[in-house]
Amino acid sequence: MIAAFEGWNDACQAASDTIRHLVARYDSKEIRHIRCDGYYDYQTTRPLVCHATGRRRIIWPQTTFYDLEIAPGQHVYAQIAPEPNYRWRDYCNESLRIADELDVTHVITLGSMFADCPHTRELPLDVEYNGDETGDPDQRYSGPVGIPTILDAIAHEEGFDTTSMWVSIPQYLGSDGCAQATMRLLNGLSHLLDMPLDLGDLPCKAEKWKAQATMLVRCNDDLATYVQHLEHEHDMNEKARQEASLGGPACEQLVKEAEAFLKGLE
Structure with a gap:
């Protein structure tokens, strides 16, 4: 039910x-x-x-x-x-x-x-x-x-x-x-x-909703900045979830690659 x-x-x-x-x-x-x-x-x-x-x-x-x-x-x-x-x-x-x-x-x-x-x-x-x-x-x-x-x-x-x-x-x-x-x-x-x-017809209505929202954001600089912040936060959280789902060995490899990159900057 x-x-x-x-x-x-x-x-x-x-x-x-x-x-x-x-x-x-x-x-x-x-x-x-x-x-x-x-x-x-x-x-x-x-x-x-x-x-x-x-x-x-x-x-x-x-x-x-x-x-x-x-x-x-x-x-x-x-x-x-x-x-x-x-x-x-x-x-x-x-x-x-x-x-x-x-x-x-x-x-x-x-x-x-x-x-x-x-x-x-x-x-x-x-x-x-x-x-x-x-x-x-x-x-x-x-x-x-x-x-x-x-x-x-x-x-x-x-x-x-x-x-x-x-x-x-x-x-x-x-x-x-x-x-x-x-x-x-x-x-x-x-x-x-x-x-x-x-x-x-929901996919068509959803696209219309998204287009209207995008137009609203384009007309308001403060709102556009706020949405960009939300996008960045969403993308970072999604990346963290994907990396966590890779498991221990994959995460360890990512850490090693990051350490190697930082050493190269020294």
Whole structure:
């Protein structure tokens, strides 16, 4: 089951747009709902009014579950909702009861966040499996969290396999839609599901987004300098990761080559 929530966890609507894209591109049907009662502050997440067939209708915030056939005989479920305001543990438990009824064994939560990253490089995608906290403790996030993190944690406690997937979006570009980020999440899901997902017109939209961002940067010297700094930082971090992945012997060889170069300067 793939879950995304509108609101604080959904910069540029990239995570929720991933669910909407899947629903639009594949055979899908609504199969479950969680009613809004007790979970929402209507001054924060307001109901909507719409007019259809000549009648006025009030649309209340709610959670919708979809059955998606992404390949012949291969189905995934999707959950989409505004982030609840109240009773998160109850809400997550209700979501997981539905997941259990659907024989779900793996819960994937999606999120998007603004960060210091350049639009000229591949957008960072952070993936965590089963609450794994390996790696440098100094690099682990500490701070406020949203409903995807809580759902991921409770699902892991309840024995589900879990994957948390977050894409970073350049914070200097504002809050409009970001097809590049949605496509990054879809590519991450393709890898996780071990099958290509239909990107539709996202590559074209992503190129347009990138071109608009580049034009914005060209019109602002201070912003251009800032983006150059982010590019340099990104490239240095990427080089460090590549060198670390080479293993001990290769790193030792790099050190020897650097020492030889420095001696040649003496």
